Amino acid sequence: MENSPFISVQGLHLSFPLHLDNTRSFRVTAAKALGISQHEKRVYKAALSNINLRIKPGDRVALIGSNGSGKTSLLRVLNGVYEPVQGKVIRKGRVASLINATMGMDLYVSGMENIYLRGQHVGLTRKEIEPSVDGIIEFAELADDIYRPVRTYSSGMLARLAFAIATSTKADIYLMDEWIGAGDARFFERAQKRIAELFNEQTILVLASHSDALVKKWCDKALVLEKGHQYTYTDVTTGLDIKNRLMRGETVRVPTRS
Numbered sequence: 001m002e003n004s005p006f007i008s009v010q011g012l013h014l015s016f017p018l019h020l021d022n023t024r025s026f027r028v029t030a031a032k033a034l035g036i037s038q039h040e041k042r043v044y045k046a047a048l049s050n051i052n053l054r055i056k057p058g059d060r061v062a063l064i065g066s067n068g069s070g071k072t073s074l075l076r077v078l079n080g081v082y083e084p085v086q087g088k089v090i091r092k093g094r095v096a097s098l099i100n101a102t103m104g105m106d107l108y109v110s111g112m113e114n115i116y117l118r119g120q121h122v123g124l125t126r127k128e129i130e131p132s133v134d135g136i137i138e139f140a141e142l143a144d145d146i147y148r149p150v151r152t153y154s155s156g157m158l159a160r161l162a163f164a165i166a167t168s169t170k171a172d173i174y175l176m177d178e179w180i181g182a183g184d185a186r187f188f189e190r191a192q193k194r195i196a197e198l199f200n201e202q203t204i205l206v207l208a209s210h211s212d213a214l215v216k217k218w219c220d221k222a223l224v225l226e227k228g229h230q231y232t233y234t235d236v237t238t239g240l241d242i243k244n245r246l247m248r249g250e251t252v253r254v255p256t257r258s
Contacts, residue, residue: 005057009051013051014082051087074225078175101179105150105162110149110150111146115136140163141160174204178207220236222240
């Protein structure tokens with residue numbers, strides 16, 4: 001088990017700095033110009049507070065909650081995009097990130113060049129991505145369009161390319177946002193088949209989604225988030241019930257455990 005993938009989140013807090021209003025910024029700038037000392041305090045908004053969970057080999061975890069509950073923020077922390085202000089995330093295993101179709105992409109260069117750029121972004125070397133290039137182009141159904149600048153692609157073409165690159169080699173941990181289900185039905189069906197082929201009994205999936213159907217299909221556990229707080233970490237059926245009751249404004253009591 002010591003070589004098995006896992007994710008451990010301990011006492012995680014995440015905050016974002018808020019922009020000062022124009023009036024306050026002008027006062028500070030004017031004071032500096034006059035040589036007057038001004039102690040400007042940066043204001044922060046808490047995005048996540050005291051998140052604790054351990055994701056074991058084979059777990060399929062849904063991050064669920066209302067808009068603004070912190071699902072995507074947590075997913076990005078797990079991916080290393082955001083650094084927590086407190087607490088830590090320990091991750092073991094190769095990660096495939098399917099959080100954002102444009103993450104790691106340069107919209108002004110070709111799809112072919114982006115295969116290498118995006119490959120590096122998800123932790124692959126040029127040597128590792130080279131044998132997969134033909135398969136990526138075929139899955140993305142881009143043919144000669146692979147040599148066009150990515151900014152000229154439709155959203156569907158971009159999604160197919162990003163997905164094909166991220167799943168071009170097997171990973172231990174898949175971090176996914178629900179954009180994967182926003183494309184056309186045919187692509188979604190092919191994407192699900194590809195993921196099923198890549199998974200084994202130890203593969204970890206973390207999926208942030210609003211779709212109860214998607215969560216039920218792919219996940220067996222759920223972390224319910226409410227305004228950046230961890231409400232409960234439980235089985236997926238219980239988690240969806242709690243999430244939906246919270247969204248209806250009900251008060252839900254759960255055991256105080258992570």
